[in-house]
Amino acid sequence: MSKVHNFSAGPCILPQEVLKQASEAVINFNNLNLSLLEISHRSKDFIEVMENARNLVRELLNVPDNYEVLFLQGGASLGFLTAAYNFMKIDGSAAYLNTGTWANKALKEAKLLGGVLEVASSKDKNYNYIPKNYQIPGNADYLHITTNNTIFGTQLKKTPISRIPIIADMSSDIFSKKINVSDYDLIYAGAQKNMGPAGTTLYIVKKSALGKTGRTIPSMLDLEVHISKDSMFNTPPVYPIYVSMLTLQWLKNNGGVEWIEGINQQKADLLYNEIDNNPLFKGTAEVDSRSNMNATFVLTNDDLKDEFDSMWQAANISGIKGHRDVGGYRASMYNALPLESVQALVDVMKELAKKHS
Structure with a gap:
C-alpha cells in the first residue's frame, strides 16, 4: 500500500504504531479475550488506562499538583459552556479574545450566562492575524483565549499578561509545544488533533479556582463533580481515552x-x-x-x-x-x-x- 500523506485538519493523523495497538485492543484487550469496547469502565483494566492517561498528561506538561486532569466528553464545543459555568460569577462578566470561528463560538456561549467583553478581534481582516496591544479588564472573572485557529491558520505565540485568570481552548496545539500550565486556571482541548480520536476532551483545571461562582451548575457541566468522580461521573468514552493514552505514551517514548x-x-x-x-x-x-x-x-x-x-x-x-x-x-x-x-x-x-x- 502506498503511503498517504495525511494533512487532515481533524480528526487527523495518528501514529501508525498507535493505530495498530489500538486496533488490536478492539479484538482482545490486555489478553482478556474481551474487547476494550465491551469491558466495564469500572474494571481494574480500564481504571489503569484512565490513570495512565492522566499521569502522562501530568508528566508531559509538568502539571502542578494543585491542578486536576480530567477526560470528559462533549468536545471543546461543550467546553465553551463548561468554562463559563465554572468561572463566571452570578452577575459577573468575562473577557474574550476573538481570533476566529471557535473563539467566536466560545464567546457566544458565555453570553448565555453573563456579560461578555470582546477585548479584541481580528474579524476585520477575516481573522488572518492575532490582535496585539489590547486592554484586559481587571474586574472581569476571566480572560478566554483560543491558542490556535485551525480554520484561519493563526496561533498565539505568547500567553497574554493578565491580572485576571486565563482560560485557554488548546484543542489544536496542545502537546505540540511547551507550555506553562500555571499561567492558566483552566485549559481544555478536544482530543482529535494531537492527542487521539474525537470523543474525549481533556481538562486541566486549578482546583482552588473552582466553586466560587455562586451559581448552581448542572452536574454534567460541574468540574468539581467530575473531579470527585475521577472523570467517571458517567460512563467515559473508553476507546478515545485509550487511544489518547497510547498517543501520549508514543510522545513520551520519543522524547x-x-x-x-x-x-x-x-x-x-x-x-x-x-x-x-x-x-x-x-x-x-x-x-x-x-x-x-x-x-x-x-x-x-x-x-x-x-x-x-x-x-x-x-x-x-x-x-x-x-x-x-x-x-x-x-x-x-x-x-x-x-x-x-x-x-x-x-x-x-x-x-x-x-x-x-
Whole structure:
C-alpha cells in the first residue's frame, strides 16, 4: 500500500504504531479475550488506562499538583459552556479574545450566562492575524483565549499578561509545544488533533479556582463533580481515552513535548519557506501570527488550480483543501505528521513552479 500523506485538519493523523495497538485492543484487550469496547469502565483494566492517561498528561506538561486532569466528553464545543459555568460569577462578566470561528463560538456561549467583553478581534481582516496591544479588564472573572485557529491558520505565540485568570481552548496545539500550565486556571482541548480520536476532551483545571461562582451548575457541566468522580461521573468514552493514552505514551517514548516542538518547527519552517519563495503561492495569515499546526495558503494564479490539485493528489497527498471561509489550501501539520510528508507537499509545489517558470 502506498503511503498517504495525511494533512487532515481533524480528526487527523495518528501514529501508525498507535493505530495498530489500538486496533488490536478492539479484538482482545490486555489478553482478556474481551474487547476494550465491551469491558466495564469500572474494571481494574480500564481504571489503569484512565490513570495512565492522566499521569502522562501530568508528566508531559509538568502539571502542578494543585491542578486536576480530567477526560470528559462533549468536545471543546461543550467546553465553551463548561468554562463559563465554572468561572463566571452570578452577575459577573468575562473577557474574550476573538481570533476566529471557535473563539467566536466560545464567546457566544458565555453570553448565555453573563456579560461578555470582546477585548479584541481580528474579524476585520477575516481573522488572518492575532490582535496585539489590547486592554484586559481587571474586574472581569476571566480572560478566554483560543491558542490556535485551525480554520484561519493563526496561533498565539505568547500567553497574554493578565491580572485576571486565563482560560485557554488548546484543542489544536496542545502537546505540540511547551507550555506553562500555571499561567492558566483552566485549559481544555478536544482530543482529535494531537492527542487521539474525537470523543474525549481533556481538562486541566486549578482546583482552588473552582466553586466560587455562586451559581448552581448542572452536574454534567460541574468540574468539581467530575473531579470527585475521577472523570467517571458517567460512563467515559473508553476507546478515545485509550487511544489518547497510547498517543501520549508514543510522545513520551520519543522524547516528549520538547522533542516534538523541534520537529513541528522544522515542518513549519519547511512549508512556510516554500510558500514565501515560490511565486505561485502566498500565505493568508500574517507572518508573525502564522500557526505551526495549520498553514493556510492560496495560489497566485487561480488558473493553475486544477493542475495543482491533480499533482498533489497523484503524490498521495490528502486533506489540504482549505476551509470555505478562507479558500485555497490548508496543510495541517499535527504531531504525528512526519517531516517527509511536508517535504512531499513542498516537492509538488516546486514542481508546479518549475513547469511554469
